[in-house]
Amino acid sequence: MSSPLFNEMEAAMAELRAQQAKIRDAQEQTQKETTSATSKDRMITVTVDHQQRLTAVRFDGTRYRSLAPAELANRIVELVREAQEDAAGKALAMFAQLAPTGFGSDIADVMGGDFDLDRMFDEAVRQASEMDDPLPDARKGGAGHG
Known part of the structure; x- marks a missing residue:
């Protein structure tokens, strides 16, 4: 006979494996993605890859030759920036769907390289402590207690 704790652990591991597969699929999909931006006059089109690296510049017609x-x-720089922002937005939207509940806007920090792992763990510990101690302010002598 299995213990309830063992069953919970098995279920948690199965959920973790399923989430891992979803993340792997999302990574594979984003690696295939390209994003393009075209000028309003349709004269110039640029394309960036999933890492927002410029992969192509295309000129339609010869009107671009008359530009200084x-x-x-x-x-070109403006179009590259636009394509990079669009690519980042696509990736953010895809991975935000996979983020744990309560992760909120932190996914943008992760994607932008501004992620603070220590802060995330400190917050998780704080929340877990609050769950174990439902009345933390009253026990700690919060405001108004002498």
């Missing part, structure tokens, strides 16, 4: 070099360069 600085103007052409600025348009």
Whole structure:
């Protein structure tokens, strides 16, 4: 006969494996993604890969030749930035669906490289402590207690 704790552990492991598979699928899908941005006049199109690296620049027609070099360069830079932001947004949306409940906007920090692992664990410990101690303020002599 299995203990309730063993059954809970098995269920948690199965859930963890299922989540791992979803994350792996999402990673594979994002690696195949490309994002393009096209100028309003349809003269220039740029494409970035899943890591937001520029992979292609395409010019339609010859009108771009009439632009001053600085103007052409600025348009390309703006389009690359736009494509990179779109690519980041796609990845963020995909991985936000997989984030644990309560993770909230922290997924943007993870994707942007500003993730604070220590802060995340400290917050998890704090929340777990609150669950174990339902009246922390009263026991600690919160405000108004002498």
